[in-house]
Amino acid sequence: MCSNLQIGRWPDRFFLNSIHHTVEADHRSGNREGCLRGTRRDVFLQLEDWLEDKQGQNVFWLNGIAGTGKSTIAQTFAEICFADGNLGASFFCSRESDDRSNIQLIFPTLAFQLAHSYPRFREGLLKLLWTNPDVGQESPCSQMEKLIVGPLKETQIQTLIIIDALDKCEDQGTRSAILSALSEHVDQIPNVKFFITGRPANVVLSGFRLPSLHPVTRMFRLNGVERSLVDNDIKLFLRTRLTGIAKDYNIQKDWPSLHDIYILCWNARQLFSYASTFIKFVSSQHYHPTKRLAVITTLPQNATLKRMSETELLQVLEKAFIMGLFAGGTYGKSNSQDAGTGWYRYGSEIRKNGMGN
Numbered sequence: 330m331c332s333n334l335q336i337g338r339w340p341d342r343f344f345l346n347s348i349h350h351t352v353e354a355d356h357r358s359g360n361r362e363g364c365l366r367g368t369r370r371d372v373f374l375q376l377e378d379w380l381e382d383k384q385g386q387n388v389f390w391l392n393g394i395a396g397t398g399k400s401t402i403a404q405t406f407a408e409i410c411f412a413d414g415n416l417g418a419s420f421f422c423s424r425e426s427d428d429r430s431n432i433q434l435i436f437p438t439l440a441f442q443l444a445h446s447y448p449r450f451r452e453g454l455l456k457l458l459w460t461n462p463d464v465g466q467e468s469p470c471s472q473m474e475k476l477i478v479g480p481l482k483e484t485q486i487q488t489l490i491i492i493d494a495l496d497k498c499e500d501q502g503t504r505s506a507i508l509s510a511l512s513e514h515v516d517q518i519p520n521v522k523f524f525i526t527g528r529p530a531n532v533v534l535s536g537f538r539l540p541s542l543h544p545v546t547r548m549f550r551l552n553g554v555e556r557s558l559v560d561n562d563i564k565l566f567l568r569t570r571l572t573g574i575a576k577d578y579n580i581q582k583d584w585p586s587l588h589d590i591y592i593l594c595w596n597a598r599q600l601f602s603y604a605s606t607f608i609k610f611v612s613s614q615h616y617h618p619t620k621r622l623a624v625i626t627t628l629p630q631n632a633t634l635k636r637m638s639e640t641e642l643l644q645v646l647e648k649a650f651i652m653g654l655f656a657g658g659t660y661g662k663s664n665s666q667d668a669g670t671g672w673y674r675y676g677s678e679i680r681k682n683g684m685g686n
């Protein structure tokens with residue numbers, strides 16, 4: 330992405346690059362994939378409606394527990410809006426990166442990107458930086474006022490700003506400092522829309538309850554979406570990915586079966602993160618996908634009841650697979666009792682001892 334502004338005179342570039350920002354956080358950085366086409370229609374219809382409604386609320390908060398698909402939706406929304414010329418800036422927070430979880434970097438990074446997107450914004454920001462070079466050290470509230478609101482107010486630019494996974498940025502307070510800043514200033518920039526995603530963690534919830542933020546926020550709860558809609562999306566995802574794998578391995582046409590998809594979807598428990606972990610597991614380079622799939626379709630019914638991270642789930646599946654091999658289970662046979670030997674043993678181990686980590 331815009332690691333170095335190639336535009337303007339060198340003193341301008343020098344000043345802009347002097348903002349303490351990160352180049353890792355925007356939607357073009359990293360290797361996040363967007364939504365599979367055809368999934369999440371309900372969310373995108375609402376987002377389209379919100380974006381086009383110029384008189385409506387300025388903030389959209391997409392919330393849901395981990396693994397429900399928030400970041401993937403944010404990625405696709407950013408790509409669509411970027412292609413349409415509507416995206417001003419984006420910041421995808423992540424605990425795996427110091428910079429992407431640093432609350433002090435959010436507004437400077439958004440300002441840096443806005444300067445790249447809009448020459449008029451850049452002029453306003455440069456003026457501010459000449460007189461205020463240390464603004465990056467100030468509180469998020471003051472940063473927002475000076476770096477974002479000032480130049481946007483002056484230029485009346487109409488744009489969209491995306492912040493993904495707000496709950497993943499380090500915030501020592503009991504209320505999100507980013508949301509407090511937003512609540513102070515959002516009414517001064519009515520042409521700007523903010524799309525924010527995150528788990529409904531207390532620090533975020535209390536921010537959205539602020540009297541000046543609450544009325545201007547439209548909320549969408551991914552966990553509130555009708556189960557059949559989520560299941561249909563997950564089935565479409567599983568079928569598409571497994572059919573791709575079947576082609577790569579030249580597997581017979583009736584694999585995966587409808588029953589396989591049904592069981593996988595049931596085991597995913599409305600979590601896209603589980604469904605995508607199943608696909609990662611099945612598409613191993615070392616074993617045949619049909620044998621790997623049989624491990625998941627013979628999971629004990631309550632195997633995923635205890636919430637696991639994607640890494641934990643993958644470990645559980647790998648262990649079950651290996652135990653199945655040692656127990657002489659021949660995964661992939663039509664006899665599911667035989668196929669499940671190792672897993673059943675491991676499943677009862679989990680029930681007795683927890684995850685064992």
Ligand SMILES: Nc1ncnc2c1ncn2[C@@H]1O[C@H](COP(=O)(O)OP(=O)(O)O)[C@@H](O)[C@H]1O
Binds near residue numbers: 402
């Ligand atoms: N609509 C979708 N289409 C395809 N894959 C998806 C979709 N939603 C989520 N995923 C996959 O599921 C996993 C978890 O999704 P993610 O967006 O990271 O969840 P969250 O941000 O809510 O924790 C990711 O690996 C992602 O690729």
Ligand SMILES: [Mg+2]
Binds near residue numbers: 399400
């Ligand atoms: Mg996420």
